[in-house]
Amino acid sequence: MTQNDQIFSILIPTWNNLAYLQLCLRSIEKNSTYKHQILIYVNDGSDGTVDWLKTQNYEYMHSKENVGVCWALNALRAKVKTDYILYMNDDMYVCPEWDSVLWDEIQRLPDNNFFLSGTLIQPRPFFCKSVIAPANFGENIETFREDDLLKNYRSLPHYDWFGATWPPNVVHKDIWDLVGGYSIEFSPGMYSDPDFSAKLWMAGVRLFKGLSDSRIYHFESVSTGRVKKNNGSRQFLQKWGITSASFMRNILKRGEPFKETTTGQTHALALKKDITRSRLKKMLSCFKKSGQAKMLWE
Template sequence: MFISVVIPTYNRLPILEKCLRALEHQQGHAALSGYEVVVVDDGSTDGTVAWLEAHAAELAHVRLICQDHGGPAEARNRGVAAGQGDVVVFIDSDLVVTRSFLASHAAALAHSWSERGDRRCFTYGAVINTADFEDPTRERHKLRDLSWAYFATGNVAIAREVLEQAGLFDTGFRLYGWEDLELGERLRRLGVRLVRCPEAVGYHWHPALRLEQIPDLIRVEQERARMGLVFFRKHPTRRVRLIIQFTWFHRLLWELLTLGGLLNERSLRPLLAWLIRRDRAALAMEILRLPLNRIGVRALQAQARREGLA
């Protein structure tokens, strides 16, 4: 098989450099005839395009596609259209992979195809979250790294023919969130099987929490709420309600866990600052998720009422 690795990117140049250099040094495998890396720049303003053009000789597998800022769904679709592989691997631009990454996906896909007699499956690799920029692959696997998502584009591989049959990504998802899980719902309905591939490891880098990030994290939750309803309008099922937290249970849960909003991003600020000063930013982030979830669920409910979906 020939693999097209599709990577949308927007203002992520420092970690994108590590991502692409790791992809340049992939081990071979009998099932893998070759690969390319299709980077779709989504209107970056941080010098990403200039850097890629200047380092083209060092990044022999990379092909660059540019678009105006239109979001990751549009970028991934452009990458798939430009790619030449019969298999597409989706990763994010802040993922640093191991040398056996593509070989592991290829081996797992080939085995499943042979076993099933068709290509109606996709492999889902392991994603390990880390705040270690200097050496992301040093991070150990943690319980909170486990994901129960059916199809998430942080680390998946799928046959092009199956992906195209499902219809690619819905470009109506222009803000943050849900475009990959929505495609996953369509794949599920086609009977496409998830194959776990823990050997295909990617290290997802994101900076340790700083208090200055909180307004942006709140914005992201509000965007997720709006896109969650795009998801629900396409698939108005109980399953999707649970995925996007559009239920009375989730509303009650986050109200209880935040004491009706008494535990919020302002009241928790001294505790968060204290934890960050003591290099416990990961724990601070987990605590901050309590009010963030409440903000997201309340925004979802408010938007649903405006649209007559509540």
């Protein structure tokens, strides 16, 4: 690897979120240990995003409509030049060494059958223990305390954890291609993250690991809070025959402290019970859906 080699291809979908995108890109340029290929997909861009990118050196694609996360990520795949695809949201700020921690872990692994995530720092309380929260360094651009974050992000207690799903995450391009990228039926993108992890699991990937020392501040759903959401929970259940919550809890064990000796093991008894409940829930969901369709035709 030479000094000019790019390590990751960073895919960033954005939707009329210019100020946050600019902060995200600045943090990558400022706080990364290595050089990376940065690929941006602009949904709409009428807020000035497209005009701004025309004056920059970043590679980007543009749709006049909001096609959502899944279409955007899959479209950017065509421009990937490195071996590793890293998906990041535009409302994230990467802390120093975020990339070197991921890269060092990849270098230690025997093969490419992995899915790794960085660890998010979020300002408000959060339901999953994989996230460092609450750790409030600002809930928006106007209140963001960058200097305080950079002084304190390393001292926030945490641990490596099971269950990589949401961004920032990294996967080898061959594994991405094997499962066909992100599933467009989940557009604009709700529950596309656990669906991608489920596809990886079905393809034989068993290492789903979040790295505590790769830290990224997240302003939390600045874009997704504005979009009309798909019913991803129901879609996941219909597709996989199990609820997303059960998949996360009993298969990926998301948020639990990582232990090398139990990698790939599931909570078998709890999973068996949840599969039974999921089947009932799926039947009720189908019944409800068919009832709604009947009402439309009457």
